[in-house]
Structure formats: C-alpha cells, structure tokens
Amino acid sequence: MYKKENLHSRNNRSGTNFHDKKSPHETIERELDGLRVIPLGGLGEVGRNMMVLEWEESALIIDVGLNFPMEKTPGVDYIIPNISYLEKSKKKIMGVVLTHGHYDHIGALPYILDKIGNPPLFGSALTLGITQKRQEEFPLQPKLKLNEIKEGDKIELGPFSVEFFHQNHNVPDGHGIVVETPVGNVVHTSDFKFDSTPTNAPPTNFERLQEIAKKGVLFLMSDSTGAEAEGRSLSEKLIAENLEKIFAKAEGRIIAATFASLINRVQDIITISEKYGRKVVVEGYGMKTNLEIASNLNLIKTKKGTLIPAEKASDYPDNKLTILSTGAQGEGNAALMRILSKQHRFFQLKKGDSVVLSSSVIPGNERAVQNLKDDIMRQGAEIFHSQMMDIHAKGHAQQEELREMIQIMKPRFFMPIHGQYSMMASHAALAEREGIPKKNIALIDNGFIVTLNPDKINISKKPVPVAPVMVDGSGIGDVGGVVLHDRMDLAESGIFVVIAVIDKKTRKIKNSPDIISRGFVYLRESQVLLTEVRKKVMEIISKGGKQKKAVKDIKPEIKTKIEGFLYSKTGRRPMVLPVVIEI
C-alpha cells in the first residue's frame, strides 16, 4: 500500500489498492511499478546518509548516518534521518549495508535500529568494529546482527544480490555497492576518491570497476561532495610527503591534530613519527578508540614502543615527541583546546612547538578555527594548516574523477547523492556534459521516490516525510519546532518570570510579586526596573480583581503589558512568563 501512498498523491486519497480492484488506473500503475529508490538522508546536505531500495515487498537499506547540529538547532546533539516511511513496513527490510565506518554513514544506527526491527547489518571488519564499539554506548539497545563482508563477496537478500567493491576514501576498508535487482544493476559509489597511492589500502582497482560496468549499469548513484571542485583530489601519498617536510624541519614537539575518523591520516602521522624517531602520545577519546579498533584489525600499523602514554612523555626530549590529538576544528572540549588553554593534565603549548592542523574546515567552524590559529600563534608556536600547504586531502572525488566514474559505469540513469544541492547540481551538470540525457538524471532532494524500470525513470511528485529528527540527550524526535524556537528566543534576551499569589476570595494580591529572571539584565543592578514591574503587576491584578476577571484573563494581560514595558525601558524582549496562583 505505502508505495502508492507516496507515489500518487492524487490516487492515494481514495485509499484504493488498484491492483486488487483492477481499477481503470491499473495501466498507469503498472507503468510506474519498478525498483523504488528512496533517499531518506544525504541529499541536499553533507551527512545523515541513508538510502532505501525497494522491490515489491522487500527493502534494502544502504547506510544509516547522522548529521551534526546547525545554528538553528541549539542544544541538539545529532540530527538523524526520519524513518516514519519505514516504520510501517519494517518486516520488509532484508538488511542494512554499511559502506564505511564514518558517523555520517553509521552514526544513526543506535537510534533507529530497533525501530526498524533490528535487521542484519553487512559491512567490512573495520566498519562493523566501529559500529559495534559505538553501540556499546547504548546498553539498552538490542544486540547487533553483524555480518562481515569482504571485497568480492556476494550476499543474497531477497530480490537483491549485493556485491561490494573496494573504494578509497580517508578511512580504510570502505566499499561501494552493486545491487543486482530485477530491473537491472544499481551502483552506489558511497564516499570515494580515486587514489593510485593511498595510505593503508590498495589503489583504486579500475579493472574491477570495468567488470562491474560490463554487466551493465541501469542506475548510478555517485558522491557529489567534491563536485564543485575542479581537477582531481590529492593523493594521500602527497599529503604524507608534505607532512614529512614539517617533521623534517621541526626542532620541538609536533602536535598533530586531525579527525579521529581520518584513520589513514592517523597512520601517516604515526609512520612519519617512527621515521623521525618520535614517540607518539595519542590524546582524545575518539582518537584512542578508533586507533584501538583499527590496530586490532591490523589496519593501522605501529611499531612496538611507538605509542606511549602521556605520563611518559616527559622522559623524551621535545624533538622525539609527537602528540596526536583531536581538536583541529577548534572544538571546545577537544585535547588540543585543553593543551592551548592550559587545562591539559600533561601538556601545555610552548615556544618551539609545531602545531599541524591536518583537516579541512567544516563549514560553520571557520571562526573557531581562526581563533585556534590566533591562539597558537600568540603562544609563540609554529602553525601549519591546509590553507598554507597540502596537508589535508579531502576524501571525495573531484570533477575529473567523477567524470571518469560516469565514463566507466556508463549508466542509463544517474542520481547525484551526498552533498549540498549546489554540489549535486554541479554533479548533474557534469553528467549531462558526459552524455547522460537530462531526463535520465534525478536531481532531487531527500524523500522523493525514484521508480526505475529498464527504460524508464520516474520521480514522485511529493516526498515521503524527511523532516530532520533531532537527538537531544536521551530524547529522539521529541525536540521540534516549538522547543527549538523557544531556545532561540531564550538565547536572544533571556526569560522573565513574574509570580503573583492572589487570594481566591478577596481577589487581592498577597505580598509583592516575585520576579525571577535569567539572561536578561543583571537583576542586582536593575532594582528600579524591578520595582516598577512589581507596581505594574499589582495594578493589573488589583484592577482585574475589581472587574472580577478570571486568572486566565489576567495572565495574558500581565504578559503583554510587562513585555511592552521592558522593551520600552531596555530595547530587549525577554520571554515574559506570568504565574498567578490562587490560594
């Protein structure tokens, strides 16, 4: 039923199942039958990736990622995909395929998995290792059904036959996906770049890609994150070479900050440290955890004795020490910030230190990173960041590589995925230049249903629900528009609570009203203002009492009048909350 509900909003209103009833609309219906591809996240945004493939009564999910909060969602921890479309039909879900171990691909699992019936998960050893480790932070969740796959494995999930192919990115053990479906083969590139000299991984296997292409590709879904950047992405080897230049020159400690998730970068920093005889102290919980998982799988290689605990660092001279830390984005609580602000238990920044920020700046973090740079320079340390030299390679294919992917796969239909709309639009324009007709390209937002047949692509007129679901503390989805709007209002000018107790019988106020306020003005320095407010409230209540007004009518009057009064006196609009208690 649901497929029609979403595909044909017009027919849907009748609530009829045309297949059963053999209605006159049947022909139209049949034409639109086919493989359904529904992006629940990751389109028009960077992060929160989740894709659904449906054939009749079977569904396959690719990735279940999260996104990080935006300015307009204060207090929110994460944003996850909206799965109301799936909740009705969770029995159909044959499995969840995880392409790689980044949180924007696996991070929403603990919030979503039990709601979709805890289906089996398929992914590489590292991807599942990171997934499992994260799950342990959620003890109430059901046990994961983990199924480890390897390059070349083929898994049968109902009508879907899924194969994995190695893709280079900035975390090892990642894969693209080929799904054989009844209408043809679907390729999902996941996040990728072409790299002939990667770290800790074989280079891109173009032969394998050719083999996949040879079987015919009906539909290609390809990563758009780098689609606005000309040329090719940098190889990780080049990054390592540039990093090494810093190590070759540095005469003091090296503090190298990157993302915990950039496991290949972490490997590079360790390898170069070993080459220059430096011991490595690893700081930051995420960094330590990922290192442990990857090491156990032999996906990070460290010589015995390279890694030392922080408390042993003072045993070594500065030029024999690397501190590998989180915090390259200026995140408030990360190890690097604690080192800078003298809050760290073992390390303080000093002259002679070289600080390497080896990560790109996430949009929205520009000011924090600028302040970080300023602070490092003020303290007399040297700084190296990716605007100064190529010490960060983005993990995403750029225009030349995207062009090659399309030329190899030669898909009949194409959909740009993973990226802001402007990136997807660039990718769509590129695909058109590579010869895919515009009508065969699905440039869409989350929630629209793409229906595929061997010779036809259709896009639903309306999307399924995709409104972002907020995670705040242990609440999932219970923070929405009203609560967030209130938070933004509170941040703007604070709160002002007026509490008055009135006598039920006499309708007169008892005592002077209490006032409690936060984030508005210093109350101690505003006694005159408060006295005036109290006077006004007493007047309103006294007048209301005489007119025998109900409390429910007095409260809005207090609110409006006090709001107006405070604005006239201060130019600010705190949220005024009147409390009138009858005793």
Add this chain to the structure above:
Amino acid sequence: MYKKENLHSRNNRSGTNFHDKKSPHETIERELDGLRVIPLGGLGEVGRNMMVLEWEESALIIDVGLNFPMEKTPGVDYIIPNISYLEKSKKKIMGVVLTHGHYDHIGALPYILDKIGNPPLFGSALTLGITQKRQEEFPLQPKLKLNEIKEGDKIELGPFSVEFFHQNHNVPDGHGIVVETPVGNVVHTSDFKFDSTPTNAPPTNFERLQEIAKKGVLFLMSDSTGAEAEGRSLSEKLIAENLEKIFAKAEGRIIAATFASLINRVQDIITISEKYGRKVVVEGYGMKTNLEIASNLNLIKTKKGTLIPAEKASDYPDNKLTILSTGAQGEGNAALMRILSKQHRFFQLKKGDSVVLSSSVIPGNERAVQNLKDDIMRQGAEIFHSQMMDIHAKGHAQQEELREMIQIMKPRFFMPIHGQYSMMASHAALAEREGIPKKNIALIDNGFIVTLNPDKINISKKPVPVAPVMVDGSGIGDVGGVVLHDRMDLAESGIFVVIAVIDKKTRKIKNSPDIISRGFVYLRESQVLLTEVRKKVMEIISKGGKQKKAVKDIKPEIKTKIEGFLYSKTGRRPMVLPVVIEI
C-alpha cells in the same frame, strides 16, 4: 598621572608623580616618556577599530568602530570598544578623525561620543554624511560637531598636526592619516588597497605617498586584513568587467546582491545596468540610505530615470530590469531572502533570473551563504558568486601591496593593525623580510601602550582595559559574562521553573507545585515526567517542613534534586529555578 598608571604597573602602586618629586626613578620615567599609541580596538579582530594617540595632556582618536556579535554573545546587537581608559581623561581629547564611512570605523560613535565629551569629528563629506545619517537613529544623543576635510587639508589639534591622504578601498572618499607629532611623523593607512583603475575615485597617488615618506616616517600603522593573501588585490575595474559579462549574457532579470557599504560596487552595477538598458530597483533600507547620501554628494552617478520604484518594475520586461539588493550573506531579513522565500511584496525568484552575489563571505556566514546558493539553484535561477568568478574584490591590500607600502614609507617603527592575530603576524613577518628589525615591530593586541621616541619603542607589560562592551537594545555594557552565560545555557536545554507555595505556620505545601518550562520538552507530551517532579518536590518540602528547614535551604535542595532527576530521565540539563513562596 594616568599614563604612568598604565605604563608602569610597578611604580604606579605608589601613586607618586615622579616628575614633581624628582624621585630617583626619574631617569627611567623620562626614557619612557614619549608619544603613546593605544589601540582600543581592531587588533586581533576584524572590526571595532579605534586608535588613540597621546602626547602629554592631549589625545587624538582615529576611528570609533563597532564589531558584529559572535556565536558566544547571543542576543547582542553590536560589540564596541571599551573606553574606560579614556573616560577619566576626556578633556584631553582634541578630536576624532574618521578615515572612512564603514561601520567598523564609525559605527560605535553614537554609543561612545557623549561619554568622551562630544569632541569635534573630522572626516570627508561622505564619511560625515554616513555618520550623520546614523546619528539620526539616536535622537537623544548630542549634536555632532562635524568638520569636513579634503585631501591635503591640514588640521592642527594641540600638539598634533593631521593631514589626510586619499586611499582606495571599496567605499569612496576614504583617507589615510599622517600625524606630525613632537617625536616624529606617524602614518595610519586605514583600510586600503592600491588600485590604478578604481571605481568612482582617482587611482592611488604614489607621488603623494612618496612626499609623505620624504618627510620621514617614525611609525607606520598598516592594515593587515589582506596580509595572509599572496599577490595583489584585484582592481575594481576587473570586477566591473566580469560583472558586465554576466549582464551581457543574462536574458532575464538580474538580481545583484552586495553590501550596502560597498558603494563602489553599487555604482558598478548601476553603470553596467545603464549600459544594457536596464532599469534598477533598489531594495533594502541600508542600500537606499547609502545610495541617497552618496548621490547627494555626487559620489554615485546615475542617469535620470535609471532608478525606478519596485511598484513600477512590472512595466518593464525581465531583460530590462536589475534588482539591486542587500542579503549577499544570507542575512535572514534582507531583501534577497524575502525574494527567495516569497515574502517580498513585489518580487519572487523565477526561472531565468540571474542572481549575482558580489561580496566575499564573512567568516561565520559560510553555512548561511551555502543555503542561499542551494535555494537559488533549487528555484531554477542561475547563480554567480565570487568563488565562481572574480565578481568581488576585497578592499584590502594583499602581500605585494603591503610590501610596497612599507618600501615607500620606510618607517623606523612598524605596527600591524586591523586584523586577526594570524593576519597581523603575517604582516609583521613581511615587514621583517622588508628590513624592519624585529625589535622595531609592535605585534601586539588591543590595549597595550606603545610609547614612541625618535629612537626607541616600548610596549607596556600590561594592557589597559579592553574587554568588549556589548550593545543589546538600549543597554550599553550591561550585558556581560553572567547574562551571556545564562543565555547560552538557556539555549542549550531551556528552563524549568518549579513554584511551590507553603504555609508559613504549618510549613506544609499548599496545592500541588506549579511547573513552567520552555525550551526543554513538550510539556503536553511529558505529563508522566511532570507528575513525578511534582511528587519529588512535595516530598522535599514535606521532609524539610518536618525538619523545620528554612526556605533558603529548601530551594537549593529542590534545584539539585530536580536537575539530577531530569538529567536521569532525559539526558538534558535545563536550568532549574525553584520558587518557594511562604504565605
């Protein structure tokens, strides 16, 4: 007295005036006497520029700018310089020199001027025009003492003799300053770029700069905003040429968004529109105001009939129409946003429109601008922005120009001003490469006092007060750490007020406690939680009553216990405010 208070914190403690007493410290004192230069804003930040020059009992101020709020100052309108250093000695102020009409140079005047005794202002016609217009928004402020200056004018202000020299920037009628002082000549570049083909202004007059240099420059203070960028800034002519390419191709309306303050860009867009037979509708209050001031001074030239009101736009075909608007940064209330979101009275975006964003992205606005781009593309309009082509020139000299400025002026002492610390540090390094000894370069933050003598530069050990002053509504400086901290806490998880009325005699609670909450959870969907909270509060009060606890001891107990309870249930930490009223 004050000069010693700030220069020698050690001597200062005695409170002695050594000159009068001929104390043994006199020699040391004398050595440190000289011209004092005190940056009160604009160092280590972009904006809020304000510089003080002092000689004995006379002071001269250069610029009084504001800055825009940061993430950590929610609800704040502007950030202005801290002038507590000046307030004690306002009689010394001979005048305020304004270099150009941007708000980061003049915008704090209405908040500061009466506090420093409303001294005379000196600036060009346009600078004073914008200053005066802004002042009209503050009717309670005293009348400005405006003194118009022209290139080459010399004004005598006590021991200071001030000359103005034309500088190119992205607003016309801006000037650099040369101040003859008893110790030598001081040059303040203000914001500048070298441009041989500027809009609406003569090119940089290198002869004049050479003349200034010939008289000897003791101290150069130079704009660092562009010091991290290699090469030279783009000429405005090139920008105009690139803009024209868009106009030459566009078949529909052109919606050109830029800053209202970029008056030269506004001129370019009008001139090119005229060339292509397009009428121009000007949208946005700031845009209209600046256009009016500049037109009245003949600093913007428009042909008769070019500017039309919005309501007449429908009389013209799309390809004969330019809409010139604010909103290139994705500002929520700007004209462009209203056009995009179908909130505008006259215009809606449509297919065929070309939207030109002709401004750089201010750090912190990256996400807003990305969303703006996405929205424009989603609606099928074409977009042109400065990452795609050179349609925005920054108004600031880059490394090659900064090098030339130093080579021309050949100052004995040098101070990088205007910019983040990393920019100033780049500028200082550049100056050193150009031959200025490191010990002659003052790479400092706001508030440090530079004391200059013909052969000596000294920097105070401690800064004068420079903590940012917040403007919020009509309050200046009354919003500080505690209030802002509360606002950020409120934004994070909201507020939770518990109100209990207890009987003074029996110490028992009357009724069930009232609960009022905002920004925490949907109260309607959280009845179970609220019932539990009420129960817990009643228990605490009942127990407290039996133990005869005072209300002041019961309140913190309610706060702690309810905070803990709410965190255990929701993982959130709303601000819990207990109100206990005795009746």
